[in-house]
Amino acid sequence: MDAYRDQYAQLFGDTSKVKVFAISVDPDTMQAAWAKEKGYPVTFLSDSAAVVGTKYGSIRALSSGLVLDNRTLFVIDPSGKIAHVMAPFREVDPTAYTELAEAVKRASSP
Amino acid sequence: MRIVGKVFSGVLLAGLVAVPVGAQQPAPAPAAPPAPTPLAVGTMAPDFTLPASTMAGLSAKPVRLGDYRGKTVVLAFFFRARTKG
Numbered sequence: 450m451d452a453y454r455d456q457y458a459q460l461f462g463d464t465s466k467v468k469v470f471a472i473s474v475d476p477d478t479m480q481a482a483w484a485k486e487k488g489y490p491v492t493f494l495s496d497s498a499a500v501v502g503t504k505y506g507s508i509r510a511l512s513s514g515l516v517l518d519n520r521t522l523f524v525i526d527p528s529g530k531i532a533h534v535m536a537p538f539r540e541v542d543p544t545a546y547t548e549l550a551e552a553v554k555r556a557s558s559p
Numbered sequence: 560m561r562i563v564g565k566v567f568s569g570v571l572l573a574g575l576v577a578v579p580v581g582a583q584q585p586a587p588a589p590a591a592p593p594a595p596t597p598l599a600v601g602t603m604a605p606d607f608t609l610p611a612s613t614m615a616g617l618s619a620k621p622v623r624l625g626d627y628r629g630k631t632v633v634l635a636f637f638f639r640a641r642t643k644g
Contacts, residue, residue: 450637461633469633470622472609475640481612483640491635494609494622501607506597507636518636521597525604525632529625536597538635549633557631 452546454489460550466557470494472501473518474508507536524552532556604634 450471453460461467472494473480480493494501499516502508507521520540524533533552539545598604606625611618624632 453635467631467633468627469635471635471637473637473639477610477612477617479640481614481617484612484614485616488614490614492618492622493612495612496609501605501609502636503595504598504605504607505634505636506595509595517638519595520638521636523598523604523632523634525624525634527629527631529604529628531598531600531602531604532631534597534600553631553633 450487450489450491452540453491454487456546457490460546461553462550462557467553468492472496474499474502474516522549524549524556526556604632 453469453471457464461469469491470493471480471489471491474496476497477493477495480495483489484491484493496502496518499508499518502516502518505521505523507518508516509519510516519536520538522535522538523531526532533556535545535548535552538549604624606623608621608623611620611622624634
């Protein structure tokens with residue numbers, strides 16, 4: 450999430466044309482506190498029942514019974530179609546951010 | 560009679576040996592849950608409505624994905640708040 454904040458303009462370009470949602474099973478209060486503390490410029494979505502993560506194929510169940518999202522990233526084009534998938538999103542790999550920026554640019558091009 | 564007794568003893572001994580060996584066989588490992596399959600490129604993104612927040616606090620209105628038609632949307636699923644990535 451730090452990389453999204455630190456490279457926001459390079460990754461997502463024109464903010465009037467691109468919207469970034471970060472989604473997890475955490476309660477919205479926890480996400481809001483984290484966003485405020487770290488100054489994250491993205492909108493957080495609380496999928497506490499894991500319904501959306503399941504629909505998108507990102508949820509995994511642990512043997513403890515806990516469910517968590519994998520780091521899965523979707524770029525959705527302006528028509529609502531999935532244009533790019535990164536599964537898993539390799540958050541420590543700089544080339545993942547290059548790939549993301551290119552995918553966003555491609556999806557946003559008319 | 561003596562032969563029958565020897566055969567019987569042999570069968571009994573084999574049984575005693577076979578049971579512990581069988582009991583020591585490791586139980587098969589439980590099958591790992593299948594890895595989730597993310598939606599594929601070209602699929603229409605399923606619509607949803609979820610509670611939202613930003614660094615300014617909780618949003619008054621939930622977010623509906625369909626309201627962002629006309630924009631490029633990045634949907635980044637992550638493990639948990641306060642984890643890296």
